[in-house]
Amino acid sequence: MLIGELSDKTGLSKDTIRYYEKEGLVQSGARKENQYRNFSEKAIHTIHFIKNLKELGFTLPEIKDFIHLFHNEETSCQMVQKRLEDHIVNINSKMSLLESIRTKVANAIHLCKENPIAKSCQTLEKLWD
Numbered sequence: 001m002l003i004g005e006l007s008d009k010t011g012l013s014k015d016t017i018r019y020y021e022k023e024g025l026v027q028s029g030a031r032k033e034n035q036y037r038n039f040s041e042k043a044i045h046t047i048h049f050i051k052n053l054k055e056l057g058f059t060l061p062e063i064k065d066f067i068h069l070f071h072n073e074e075t076s077c078q079m080v081q082k083r084l085e086d087h088i089v090n091i092n093s094k095m096s097l098l099e100s101i102r103t104k105v106a107n108a109i110h111l112c113k114e115n116p117i118a119k120s121c122q123t124l125e126k127l128w129d
Helices: 003-010 014-022 041-055 060-071 077-114 122-128
Strands: none
Touching: 003 014, 003 041, 014 041, 041 060, 060 077, 077 122
């Protein structure tokens, strides 16, 4: 199938598909005589796999690793589990960082509420320092 049909079937733009191909995530078959990319049905499954992993917050390099795991006959559930557990650790770290940021923003809002009509905004001054 041509890239336009793959785009229609997966909901991804042609540019995204080309990017995934360039990054080695999606494989196209032999080019047609007119040099158009020719994709197999397997590309649809690969793109759905990529989309599912992206929804879980995985990066493209991590997704590429999962694609290799999927195609490796020696991949064990323990190998997949380890990557998922590592991802949970990463998510927890990001959540802690976001909570810290949220607290700082809430404190800045509180400063604004304490003195809403001041000519010099204390919040901006604190952020400037």
